[in-house]
Amino acid sequence: MSHYIDEAHRTSEVVLGEFPVSARLAMGSDRLRLFFTRTRIIAAHESKSGAGAVAATGFLGAMGSALSGIFGRGKRSVGSGELETLVPSEILRRNRDNFAIAADEVVSAELVEEELQSVIRILTGDEKLEFRTGRHFDYVASLMGDLLGKKLTVRRVGRDGSGVEDR
Numbered sequence: 001m002s003h004y005i006d007e008a009h010r011t012s013e014v015v016l017g018e019f020p021v022s023a024r025l026a027m028g029s030d031r032l033r034l035f036f037t038r039t040r041i042i043a044a045h046e047s048k049s050g051a052g053a054v055a056a057t058g059f060l061g062a063m064g065s066a067l068s069g070i071f072g073r074g075k076r077s078v079g080s081g082e083l084e085t086l087v088p089s090e091i092l093r094r095n096r097d098n099f100a101i102a103a104d105e106v107v108s109a110e111l112v113e114e115e116l117q118s119v120i121r122i123l124t125g126d127e128k129l130e131f132r133t134g135r136h137f138d139y140v141a142s143l144m145g146d147l148l149g150k151k152l153t154v155r156r157v158g159r160d161g162s163g164v165e166d167r
Contacts, residue, residue, distance in 0.1 A: 013037050013088045017143045020046070021120065021131035034120075034131065036143045037088055041101045041122075044091050101129075103147050111144055112155045113137045120144070 018035045021043075028048060035042040092098050101124060110121040118140055120131040133140060137156070144152050 013039070015042075015088060015091075016146070017139070019133055019135035019140060019143075021133045023129070023131050032131070034133075035088065035091060036147055038147070039103055040088075041103075041147065042088055042091050042098065043101070044098045045095050103151075106148055106151050108151050108153070109144060109148050110153045110155070111137075111141055113157050115157070 015035045018033055020033050023030045030048050031046045033044045033046055105124045107123045112119040117132050117134050118137050122129045141154050
């Protein structure tokens, strides 16, 4: 009977929103897409880049990452358009490196607005994860806030350049 309940849950789970992120690795970077449901975040791998892709930082690093995506460097696992049509359980099965973070596993999370991107830090009982995205800050804050509630700290840059905590 539990198999039936699990299957019913998987088919009823829907993606509420998604956006692309990058994560630094020891020898390069990883481009992923984060999918948000009512109960979890699913991280799906899109491509990996070699060590040279992380040599530049800041604006140049972001530009380099964008250009590597345009020119197709790196190992591509699945197209983002393809992922967007799948249900959460299928997204997880597409790549053995895809993973989910249940909302109740999150100890704390932080979303920080920077000049050209936002930084997402998620702390679970087992891991500390950091992602960067160029997606609109308010959209990311809304998705994360709806799922994580008081576990999320949001820091925006004030008009005078000072950090202002929203949540």
